[in-house]
Amino acid sequence: MKKSTFLVILLVSIWTSAVGVGLYSVDAHLHYRDLVWAIPTGLTLLITHMVSMTLYFKVRGDEPFKWHKYKTIGEKR
């Protein structure tokens, strides 16, 4: 696994876990039926996803989308 792949998995895991722990510590999992809780909880989850995507873009750049890694040497398989 490439260093940058490992790094982004680590960063996204830490970030998502931190948000999860944060939501748990304020008892969001107990109050979700109250819209006053459900809306900010939903927004927090959405922002978590957007930040994770941004981390992926920043750490990995354009590399994951390049085709050179699919090139074969010698006979086509």
Place this chain on the structure above:
Amino acid sequence: MRTLFVNTRYLIVPLMSILTILGLVTGGIYVWAGVALFVLSAIIDTATKNIHLRADFDKDGNSYGIKMFQYGVMYLMLIVFITLQIAVAWRIYQYVNATPSEMLSVFGLTVQSGITGANLIGAIVSAGLWAGLGIIYGHELSHNKKEGFFVSRLIMSLSGASHFTYAHVYQHHLHLGHEKDPATAPRGRNVYMHTWLSHAGQSKFSFDLEKSRLEKKGKSFFSLDNKWILGYLYSLPSIVLFVWAGGIVGVAALLSLWLIANFELEALNFMGHYGLIREDGKPVEHRHSWDNDSVFTDWFFIAIGRQADHHVRGETYFWELDDVKGPNYGIGYFSLFLITLVPPLFKKYVRKHLDNWDEKYANQKEREIASQYGY
């Protein structure tokens, strides 16, 4: 009569989506209706894979398609897909509340309240499979320059993929067959890896596009004028609905639903362009897309399989797209989809088609590039 036939034959997905919703509402074993209808569709598609029809025009060359009717259906599908999410969220609500199982009569329909864990899985998979088919309407409407584009964004946002609308038109259509287009799968990539890379690549395109656009305007990236941010915000009502309906269970259900829906979306991209190559900067031609136009695929997927014609005439309505003798797998999307699910099988299957493309369709430069890759 011909007009009626041409316009109603594209109603398979709307009718089956409504039946899926009815299954979710009815409850019990019927929550699996969406899965059953998907399997039934795969069987019909496979059985009719050798039937290929042309687009229908009258003797004066005018299409039988009625734009107002087809657009009306596509706009109504937004309501249908929202209803689908509400129906599955209602079932999650009942599961989390441990609602007792009893038969109720609602508007003359016998409904079973409460749901078991196994049937909840069926409800989520059913909803995911049919929510994923929103792509066919999201795709068609993305090419509309008026309100249709916005409806496309909303339909795609129900699957957390609102970025698709911009990326499809301003990235995929301009760069297909090249690594600049993440929706084109190079030879050697499997459908699972492609799902992530295509999804992330299209989102990144929208992210970069907005960053550069807002910089030029001297505006902050963190603005409601940012269409990448706005696209994700369109998904907020779905997230709040599922959080409210089931808390952690609701979030897990929504993630599953989005995963299934996005897998379908990217599988369509995968099947439409796998392994085809275009020299950077050269025009997009019929040979740069795979056609899948067996009769059931054509009607079910509102002619999205007529990729070769679509990519050359992007503004053309789906009911006017025709067979232009582009490269063709010769089988429908359902059959091909099942093959792509098993990468070694797909690799074996696609070999003869890629060899045929290299020999009969590719130009010299494309052939040279193709020789650097496997299958």
